């Protein structure tokens with residue numbers, strides 16, 4: 001069986017586990033990484049690896065960015081779902097902040113300003129609400145946008 005399409009994977013998996021286990025909403029699952037929630041080029045990641053007999057059935061895949069795919073377990077469905085649940089809902093974990101740092105760097109601010117921007121982002125994050133245990137992608141984007149605005153103003 002050939003690799004399923006992104007649309008087929010979303011159709012097969014939508015609702016198979018709670019949305020708050022993911023870094024994005026099911027509505028955005030075709031374009032956002034299911035772990036970090038960022039809008040990146042997505043890879044089709046086997047839950048049960050092909051190397052140990054995992055099928056190319058759409059129900060055996062999650063959609064991950066390259067970075068998350070490298071960190072995901074290559075064991076079985078249960079391992080993938082445990083990792084997804086624990087990693088994507090880790091509000092204050094280093095991982096999510098590393099992703100924010102990457103956004104900050106790409107925004108063109110100097111490395112010297114990054115610590116101030118991270119500090120501002122943490123302050124805004126503490127004031128933000130969560131969505132089923134994790135920040136929604138929209139919240140993350142807004143937190144970073146406000147932090148960048150503060151640093152740009154020299155606040």
Ligand SMILES: [Zn+2]
Pocket residue numbers: 033034035036037038064065066067068069
């Ligand atoms: Zn990701």
